[in-house]
Amino acid sequence: MSKRAHRSPLLTARDGMWLVLTVATTLAPHLGNLPIWLAGVATLLLAARLFVDLHRIPAPGKILLTTMAVAITVLTGVHFGELFGRAPGLALLTAFLGLKLLEARTRRDGLAVVLLCFFMQLGQFLQSQTMNTAVFTMIGVIMATSTLARLHGVANAKGSIRLAILLALQGVPLMLVLFLLFPRIQGPLWGLPGDAFAATTGLSGSMQPGSISNLVRSGEIVFRAEFSGEAPSPRLRYWRGPVLSKFDGRTWTQSNHREAKTPFYRVSGTAYSYTMTLEPNGQRWLLALEVPIGGPDQARYSSDYQLLSERPVTSRIRYSARAYPEARTGAEATEDILQEALALPDSDNPRARRLGQNLRQRHDAPRMRITALLEQFRESALIYTLNPPLLGNNPVDEFLFDTRRGFCEHFASAFVFIARAAGVPARIVTGYQGGEQNPVDHSIVVRQSDAHAWAEVWLKGHGWVRVDPTAESSPSRIDDGIRTALAGEVDLPFVIRADFDWLQAARYRWEAANNAWNQWVLGYDPRRQRLLLNLLGLDSTDWRQLTFVIFLLSLLIVATLMRWVYARPSDCDELDRSWRKLCAILARAGVERMHNEGPLDFSRRAATLRPDLANQLEQIGSLYAFLRYGLRGPDDLQKRTTLKKLVDELGKQ
Amino acid sequence: MPQEPRFQPALGTLLSAAEEIILGKRHTLKLALTAVLARGHLLIEDIPGVGKTTLAHTFARLLGLRFQRIQFTSDLLPADVLGMSIFDRESGSFRFHPGPVFAQLILADEINRATPKTQSALLEVLEEEQVTTEGTTHYLPDPFFVIATQNPITQIGTFPLPESQLDRFLLRVSIGYPDQIAERALLLGEDRRSMLERHPPVIDAETLKGAQIAAGRVHVSDRLADYLQALIRATRDDPEILIGLSPRAGLGLLSAAKAWALLEGREMVLPEDVQAVFPNVAAHRLIARDGTRHSGSALAQRVLTEVAIC
Known part of the structure; x- marks a missing residue:
């Protein structure tokens, strides 16, 4: 054998296209996470490979490729400020995958590209673990496996794709065993420290004009809640977030509060119990429905009645809680809290201040002052809009008396300001209001667009009472949700706009499926595993036992698959199937083929036993003999079809 | 051609x-x-x-x-x-x-x-x-x-x-x-x-x-080669047979089967052709382990019966 024969065979142009397609399906779901220039580079590299294959021109040489590799590495380093970490790592991998694709000449290179694709598909889960990612990865895996089959000699496209799907299906039981039984660790499987939880939108601990209206432009889901019984009406769905009590004239910030493991209130009245699936927001607030009891293990209650998690929420968590909308809070509020809820900056917003003082003079009872204030709000014909004009140094005055256009933060801010001026302790509560009920699985989905700010006033004998000044001017915001209240405004996120019914229906289904995915796949945590294992009579704490069970089940699955594979002759094809079918038909008719009987002998013997079918039998016998043992000819396909038809006809007789 | x-x-x-x-x-x-x-x-x-x-x-x-x-x-x-x-x-x-x-x-x-x-x-x-x-x-x-x-x-x-x-x-x-x-x-x-x-x-x-x-030009398909090899292997693996078919005998078996196929008017070899010549190719070459109990023809016949055509 010559030395050349040891070298890997060259890739054909068609192999090249398969590789391009594989890399494309692998990278497609990934491009959005890349810096835009790198996504462009990766697309260009793919296109270059396609061009090289289509026009059969020589691929770029080593020097050019090396230069490109170095340049991309440097650019990536500059872009991210480092080369280690999740995002730069994946970016580099993407670029090198493209370069390797462009470079690939021999089958060996092709295999390297395919293996890199598999690695890349795994890497995707570092970025996202949604159902879409899983579906995309599935397609990518099947594509890569088909290409692998092709590189190992499965020449036709249909055959290689079928083989890949078959292999993937064979992997399913093994995957399930590992998924269900592999010892779980607390936290997300793919979580990475550092940049993994960068930049999530959501409420912050402070509020100034514009901070909530900006948030509302995002259709991102904040959490889902599934009520075990009837869900409370939208009017009651106030999901409490940070409470803002300090005001410097422009920005509201959180009050000082204490935390405890037990609540600062007693609950009574109707209870709604629900299961919450909270998306990571990098903050501690758990956005519980007012007034909450429950939450995850180690949850804390704050003195301003928030439910807080022990640590910032950096992965999707799921917990159950109960809400008591009728419960009273703060009946015995301490003096320092009330003082904080009355404090105003020294000198600004003179008109609002004057209005407060007027109310104080006119009404003795704080309760009456609040009623009058709300009346005032209603009469001022304030307009609820996502695009309020910019405000100057006296934002409350300008909103209330000049522009009269504002979003919920303007309403709440102005209300609390005047209430304090009127001598009634008041503060702002931020959070989410309403949420949309998915008719498919009846869960309530709350998005960033449901972000809201409302007010709370303290009345002697009643404690803290929720007042929503936005509701006075725009009741539909509370009853029907933001998309009705702001129907005319185009800035709302596309996903929540009510214009298209079919889109909405599709969205509901999609979100229900996603929710199920989150609950059952991503939400399969140590606790659920423990439940399942106990159900199976296993002790999950004993990892040796688990390992043994995994080993045993895997062995069983592999053995079953092997039995299935080896029970059939290895190169079974359509021709064999036709022949086997004939044998089965004749066996039923009493003519059994002997295992060492050739096709002609058999069909002749059968013909003598069934003279009525002699013609067909001999025709089948010689067709099969020719197709099986003869030279390949141009009319084979036609003969194959004839054979199949004859056998089928025989079967009917 | x-x-x-x-x-x-x-x-x-x-x-x-x-x-x-x-x-x-x-x-x-x-x-x-x-x-x-x-x-x-x-x-x-x-x-x-x-x-x-x-x-x-x-x-x-x-x-x-x-x-x-x-x-x-x-x-x-x-x-x-x-x-x-x-x-x-x-x-x-x-x-x-x-x-x-x-x-x-x-x-x-x-x-x-x-x-x-x-x-x-x-x-x-x-x-x-x-x-x-x-x-x-x-x-x-x-x-x-x-x-x-x-x-x-x-x-x-x-x-x-x-x-x-x-x-x-x-x-x-x-x-x-x-x-x-x-x-x-x-x-x-x-x-x-x-x-x-x-x-x-x-x-x-x-x-x-x-x-x-x-x-010499009669076509031999892979499937037929499989069968031929199975027959040859069977003569070598049979516990009753001391000496099985040699590679030369295998070549002989193939060329005899081709010639038989030509006589049958075919352009390809079928298992039937191999079976037709196998006893006459194999019998005088196979040697039983105990020398006398089985004649070569009986051994060849047995191999033919045992090896399946797939």
Whole structure:
């Protein structure tokens, strides 16, 4: 054998296209996470490979490729400020995958590209673990496996794709065993420290004009809640977030509060119990429905009645809680809290201040002052809009008396300001209001667009009472949700706009499926595993036992698959199937083929036993003999079809 | 690819003509023709008087081949077969006088009566198709075909052919007694020898060579090769068999099957073709482990029954 024969065979142009397609399906779901220039580079590299294959021109040489590799590495380093970490790592991998694709000449290179694709598909889960990612990865895996089959000699496209799907299906039981039984660790499987939880939108601990209206432009889901019984009406769905009590004239910030493991209130009245699936927001607030009891293990209650998690929420968590909308809070509020809820900056917003003082003079009872204030709000014909004009140094005055256009933060801010001026302790509560009920699985989905700010006033004998000044001017915001209240405004996120019914229906289904995915796949945590294992009579704490069970089940699955594979002759094809079918038909008719009987002998013997079918039998016998043992000819396909038809006809007789 | 001349009609005529001489022995005749087409040699093992010599004569006549008969006896010397150099007084040098082996069809009658030395001299010729004496190589004619006959080895005064020599014969056949009808035709009919002398050759040497080439080109599919190998492997793995088929025997089996397929008028080999020739290719090559209990033919038959066609 010559030395050349040891070298890997060259890739054909068609192999090249398969590789391009594989890399494309692998990278497609990934491009959005890349810096835009790198996504462009990766697309260009793919296109270059396609061009090289289509026009059969020589691929770029080593020097050019090396230069490109170095340049991309440097650019990536500059872009991210480092080369280690999740995002730069994946970016580099993407670029090198493209370069390797462009470079690939021999089958060996092709295999390297395919293996890199598999690695890349795994890497995707570092970025996202949604159902879409899983579906995309599935397609990518099947594509890569088909290409692998092709590189190992499965020449036709249909055959290689079928083989890949078959292999993937064979992997399913093994995957399930590992998924269900592999010892779980607390936290997300793919979580990475550092940049993994960068930049999530959501409420912050402070509020100034514009901070909530900006948030509302995002259709991102904040959490889902599934009520075990009837869900409370939208009017009651106030999901409490940070409470803002300090005001410097422009920005509201959180009050000082204490935390405890037990609540600062007693609950009574109707209870709604629900299961919450909270998306990571990098903050501690758990956005519980007012007034909450429950939450995850180690949850804390704050003195301003928030439910807080022990640590910032950096992965999707799921917990159950109960809400008591009728419960009273703060009946015995301490003096320092009330003082904080009355404090105003020294000198600004003179008109609002004057209005407060007027109310104080006119009404003795704080309760009456609040009623009058709300009346005032209603009469001022304030307009609820996502695009309020910019405000100057006296934002409350300008909103209330000049522009009269504002979003919920303007309403709440102005209300609390005047209430304090009127001598009634008041503060702002931020959070989410309403949420949309998915008719498919009846869960309530709350998005960033449901972000809201409302007010709370303290009345002697009643404690803290929720007042929503936005509701006075725009009741539909509370009853029907933001998309009705702001129907005319185009800035709302596309996903929540009510214009298209079919889109909405599709969205509901999609979100229900996603929710199920989150609950059952991503939400399969140590606790659920423990439940399942106990159900199976296993002790999950004993990892040796688990390992043994995994080993045993895997062995069983592999053995079953092997039995299935080896029970059939290895190169079974359509021709064999036709022949086997004939044998089965004749066996039923009493003519059994002997295992060492050739096709002609058999069909002749059968013909003598069934003279009525002699013609067909001999025709089948010689067709099969020719197709099986003869030279390949141009009319084979036609003969194959004839054979199949004859056998089928025989079967009917 | 040029269209191959069709040999099947000519070969069919040949077989029919031979059948007129040797009555009721179509299968044996077909096997003998298979050996010719596969460029192998034939060993006929049978009792005297069943027509071994007649068969050889028939083929020589019908194929139009130059025929030589060598009667093997215990005092036959290698030179009597191969030829020898004799000093020529006129030219003053040695001159090679070719022996009877320099013919196109040789009948080596009762080969097991000669001494092993003479036997091996002939059998080496079968393999080499050339004779070398005193540094000069003399090529045998083409086609060259040997029919050896052998009486069953239980008879007195014989030197049984060793296994290594048996392997040089592609096929071993026996003729056997004629059936009742054939026997009566033989008894009451014309003398076979004079019938044969009147019969013209059916094909010439060139056509025969063409047919031999065509036999070599018969298609062998992967599936058939699988079956062939399965058969060969079975002879080697069988616990009852001491020595299975050699690679040379495997090659022989394949070329015999191809020749048989050509005789059947096919362009590809079927398992049936392999099965048709297998007992005659394998029986004289297989050696049972305990020596006596199973004959070669029984072993070959058993292998055929056991190996499945998939």
